[in-house]
Amino acid sequence: MEQHEIERKSFEIIDSLLGRHSFTEKELAIVKRVIHTTGDIDFGKELIIHPEAIEKATSAIKAGCNIVTDVNMVRAGVREKALNTFGGRLYCFVNDEGVIKESARTKKTRSALGMQKAMPELNNGIVAIGNAPTALFEIVRLIKEDGLKPALIVGVPVGFVDAAESKDELLKIDVPYITNRGRKGGSPVAVAIINALIILAEEEGLHLL
Numbered sequence: 001m002e003q004h005e006i007e008r009k010s011f012e013i014i015d016s017l018l019g020r021h022s023f024t025e026k027e028l029a030i031v032k033r034v035i036h037t038t039g040d041i042d043f044g045k046e047l048i049i050h051p052e053a054i055e056k057a058t059s060a061i062k063a064g065c066n067i068v069t070d071v072n073m074v075r076a077g078v079r080e081k082a083l084n085t086f087g088g089r090l091y092c093f094v095n096d097e098g099v100i101k102e103s104a105r106t107k108k109t110r111s112a113l114g115m116q117k118a119m120p121e122l123n124n125g126i127v128a129i130g131n132a133p134t135a136l137f138e139i140v141r142l143i144k145e146d147g148l149k150p151a152l153i154v155g156v157p158v159g160f161v162d163a164a165e166s167k168d169e170l171l172k173i174d175v176p177y178i179t180n181r182g183r184k185g186g187s188p189v190a191v192a193i194i195n196a197l198i199i200l201a202e203e204e205g206l207h208l209l
Contacts, residue, residue: 010036018044026054030178030196037192046180053152053176054200057126060151061201064088066125067194068118070111070135070157074128077191082198086205093117111135119148126197128154130190133162140169153177154193156185 014035023031027049034043064087069075075092083090093099093114103110111132118127119142127150129136136155142148155170157163160183167179178193 007036014041017041026200029200030054030193033196034189034192037188038186040184042184043180043189046182046184047178048171048180049178050176053178054197056176057152057197058201058204060124060126061086061088061198062205063124065151066091066121068092068115068121068125068127069190070094070114070127070129071131071187073187074130074190074194077187077195078128079195079198082202086201089121091118091121109134112138115139115142119146122148122150124149124151126150126152126154126194128190128194130154130156130185130187131158133157133159133166136166136170137162140166140173143173143175150175152197153179154190155179156189156193158185158187158189159183 011032014032021044030049031044031047034047035041061083066089067078067083069092071094072092075090078090080090094110096114096117099110099113099117102113109132112134115135115138127139129139136157139153153170153175155167155177156179157166163185164182167181170177170179
């Protein structure tokens with residue numbers, strides 16, 4: 001069976017397992033890609049999509065916004081060439097020399113400090129956090145205290161320490177987000193959400209031709 005046929009069959013199975021739902025067509029595109037990536041049908045119940053998230057994100061992508069990730073694993077999976085066609089760029093500062101030195105000095109995580117360094121790229125940009133709760137906490141702080149205004153926060157860090165708590169803080173702020181409650185998440189989830197949004201932006205662009 002060829003790759004595209006496997007994917008088509010997979011999405012058919014996901015449709016059958018989801019059953020009745022209240023997702024819009026665009027929300028469903030994101031949910032299905034997350035389930036396809038993770039093999040976890042529970043994301044059909046657990047993913048939380050802010051009412052303005054998709055419109056804000058696809059508009060920002062089409063306008064050439066930048067995307068900042070918390071770790072290189074997320075960056076590696078994003079469809080960077082497709083993002084570049086809109087004029088946007090992909091950033092991850094976790095291995096930036098200045099960030100590494102500041103982390104050693106302050107004992108703060110590189111992921112959190114990378115969010116600080118990314119601030120110039122993030123007004124009307126997109127944040128994709130799939131690994132580090134500290135990065136999500138920092139983004140929330142920057143929004144509250146420094147007036148950062150991203151178009152969208154994808155906040156799906158994974159783990160047993162602070163992952164659920166960081167998502168709870170995200171849900172308290174008035175900025176478009178896509179997240180879930182609890183410990184589940186991870187880089188593949190963040191990648192699936194971002195790539196689904198890029199595909200939606202591409203499809204919207206084609207409709208204008």
